[in-house]
Amino acid sequence: MVWDFSTEPEFQEQLDWMDEFVREEIEPLDLVFKGPGDPFDPQSPAQAAMAPLKKIVKERGLWACHLGPDLGGQGYGQVKLALMNEILGRSRFAPSVFGTQAPDTGNAEILARFGTEEQKQKYLQPLLDGDIASCFSMTEPQAGADPGEFQCSARLEGDEWVINGEKWFSSHASLAEFLIVMVVTNPDVNIHEGASMLLVEKGTPGMEILRDSAVGPQPEIGTGVHGYIRFDNCRVPKENMLGGEGKGFEVAQSRLGGGRVHHAMRTISVLKRSLDMMCERALSRRTKGQQLSDMQMTREKIADVYTKIVQFRLHVLYTAWLMDRDKGYSRAVRREISAIKAAMPKVLNDVVYTALHLHGSLGMSNETPLIHFWQIVPEMGIVDGPTEVHKLAVAKSVLREYSPSDDLFPTYHVPKKLEAARKKLAKYL
């Protein structure tokens, strides 16, 4: 059995190159282009600055590495992708420059697996090339975590699906050439059998984006990238159904799992940056006649933060390894994905808060990235499903492996075990 934590030297070279490229060439974009849609919006002025960088990434063979070779990626697998995402998570622009930005990654996978030839021609290639944006639209104003409450529906009329209802927080809806929308097609069965996915093209009559919501305290209402959408007798052709009637969750699962893991991989870089900043600050700041780094309480903080990061990182890498081993979303994989998803806001909270706190007023200011990291903490507890729901999934999966004691006392009840041990070892006693 192999239990190996090393990285091949050739791949480490790629990672080293990426690390420098992200720091030197991509991070400056984060400082200059502040619009919420800049990394994703094909019309943003940032695109001109990103174009030569994307070219370099493509020439180096590192474009869209989440994809298999059939779709123009490297087929590196999840462990290598994890190591890459740990670097890309440093910058808001880096995933787009490397062709691995959400939600386009998952949407491309859906199109590749479930789209018709015509849909693939029209949308898949431009999406893979990074020329257009897309949207995945599932959450509704009255329901997110519990899809059983979804109401947005579609009924078949002749050769068309007619969609009615609302969607909420659909990221990049205003920028997208197409949306993948979850609709209830059979309200009489459990939602997991009654939901389907429809591809809706930009500008389809009957689809209206009521406004865009922003994450965080943006001063203007309507300035974000998360669309509030209304469908009013919006008609799409019958063949726009992806994956078949009632297969909505099967289709969604193929992307949501990946999305959650990629968030966790990128989170590692936020954690590492926080630790880097903490350590530098502790070594740079003097108080009460000594370095902050010499004070025991600071040292305890650094040790705790370091340990939490290593634990989380190993859990993410283990999940990635399981995905490579099981070639997809086995039960074991789904459990670990939920576990790291649930762990993410807590580890972010502990690490980012400690780093921010150690920076004092500077940490609270808009002059370091720490206050932006702080905003990610609650976001990661909500996006792709709240923590509670993932904890419930983990517990359900763990409990499945156990059964109740067949006795009044636990299976390992000392009196019972002692009696058996005494019998077994009687000749020595």
Ligand SMILES: Cc1cc2nc3c(=O)[nH]c(=O)nc-3n(C[C@H](O)[C@H](O)[C@H](O)COP(=O)(O)OP(=O)(O)OC[C@H]3O[C@@H](n4cnc5c(N)ncnc54)[C@H](O)[C@@H]3O)c2cc1C
């Ligand atoms: C930045 C961001 C981007 C997003 N992008 C998209 C997107 O592109 N497309 C899309 O469709 N959606 C998107 N979402 C929406 C996201 O998927 C939902 O916010 C999420 O599923 C939770 O749904 P909700 O907001 O309706 O919260 P609710 O379902 O109302 O949950 C709110 C709270 O209720 C509690 N709760 C809920 N269920 C349970 C339970 N079973 N047990 C115990 N407590 C519970 C939890 O405390 C939870 O945080 C995005 C969200 C964010 C923050």
